[in-house]
Amino acid sequence: MGKISLRQVTKTFGDVEVIPALDLDIEDGEFVVFVGPSGCGKSTLLRLIAGLEDVTGGHIEIDGRPATDVPPAKRGLAMVFQSYALYPHMSVRKNISFPLKMAKMDPAEQERRVNAAARTLNLTDYLDRRPGQLSGGQRQRVAIGRAIVREPSAFLFDEPLSNLDAALRVNMRLEISELHQSLKTTMIYVTHDQVEAMTMADKIVVLRAGRIEQVGSPLELYRAPRNLFVAGFIGSPKMNVISGEKAAEHGAHTIGIRPEHLLLAQDGAWSGRVGVAEHLGSDTFLHVHVEGLDPLTVRVQGEAGVSHGDAVRLSPMPEHLHRFDENGLAVR
């Protein structure tokens, strides 16, 4: 079980309100990602759930039981930290068994669980090493191992992949997703990387300045962002945002069109000149300067036969046009 509810939770540090009153429900077995720019309060929110910070107001419930005043050790949650936070003076085996030792579990059972976790995470050969003798990816796996042996009601991940290099990050992302598939335990994952959010989440919570901007599945957020902030944050490359005359033509204060929804067309409505063409092989990103607008990003599948200085005409796909009012809220 791992159902977590936040009711009117607030957090202030001194005079600074980091989280204004916030409500959130996380269902059992869900993979929830908190995403937002740095300083949006996503890590603070996770630490409030963990119990590492005390809430200023409101209530937290875990599995229907009040947890607001329960110390972190007693909440039944496991956490994986950005810095891995392994115990440097203990072997991998002792690191992984530490929570079991704290729970005064029978040593034979401890042994069994540590070995099982080590097999799942490919750590069997490293059990007698110290964390200092491991690579970044292995350390990350030890941190995950330490979390899974406890069989917690939910896992909390605080930007666990940001210290890894790009290739390893993709691998670990898949491993964590697979782990979620096999354990079916609630996972709450904090990241500033919208690609991680999109690829891993069942449910994304987009945060800005401690407020929830939108909650939904990755594709809901992609297809129907509630406001300009979410529109700009979800999707890569970023959505093109256009205000003024061209937006007024579509009856909106601002319009947004994703790079993949702008087509190169002979009879396109907007004409411009290619500034930079980024060739990725599978895709080409064109940065096009259109008179009177900020540069637009266009995503073309495969190799586009255009380069710097070429004149192009662009046509937005009308069904994928997002319209926003003067407050930045989506108009449907």
Place this chain on the structure above:
Amino acid sequence: MARRVSGRRQLVVTLIAWAIGLAIFFPILWTILTSFKTEAEAIASPPSFLAFEWTLENYAEVNSRSNYPLHFMNSVIISLGSTLLGLLIAIPAAWSMAFVPAKRTKDILMWMLSTKMLPPVGVLIPIYLMFRDFGLLDTRIGLVVVLTLINLPIIVWMLFTYFKEIPGEILEAARMDGASLWDEVVYVLTPMAVPGIASTLLLNVILAWNEAFWTLNLTAAKAAPLTAFIASYSSPEGLFYAKLSAASTLAIAPILILGWFSQKQLVRGLTFGAVK
């Protein structure tokens, strides 16, 4: 690229370093040499460096006149006792200052240090009277207490600095893993801070061993440590240099040997965290 140092320059620098090292060590060397001279040779002018008649009579004399083993044991008990008691108080204090600082933590640290700026003689009379009233004069326990209090600011400061180097996330991880406060301090914080705790212990044993103001003023015979033993050989006329030197050598030898064997640990501890 690493800076190249010419052989000649290296030689000059090495010689200068040795000269400074010897100059610093010279008084101790001279004391040790004097302890093997006769009283007449000890005050001879010009003094002889090595070409004198070596004798052990000062050591024999000092041993027969005073009870060296008693003073030695007193020194061991007082310096170790005050350091261990200090660590017991300082570890939780430094933990709270390093990991759950309040608004005034920095001020408290400064205030604690400021007690070291006061000349000890300023509080001699009140402390002496308190010791007299509580029956602590010339007791080991009294000296353990007073030296603990004297060195506590330094112990707390040193431990605070080491604890600061330990990432708070590791302690939070322990908390998430179900560790109580006690488990956190015993299984995670203390083992990680062992190098720092060890050098704090060594430095404070040395400081307490060498402390002379309080040990001289608050003891007479029973609890007198080696500092009092040395002092009993100093006379205003300065006629017993050789015996004084023998007593001094006997008093500093144990701590000198301890320092020699633990110098690596001391240097490592004192520069701990300077380079990440």
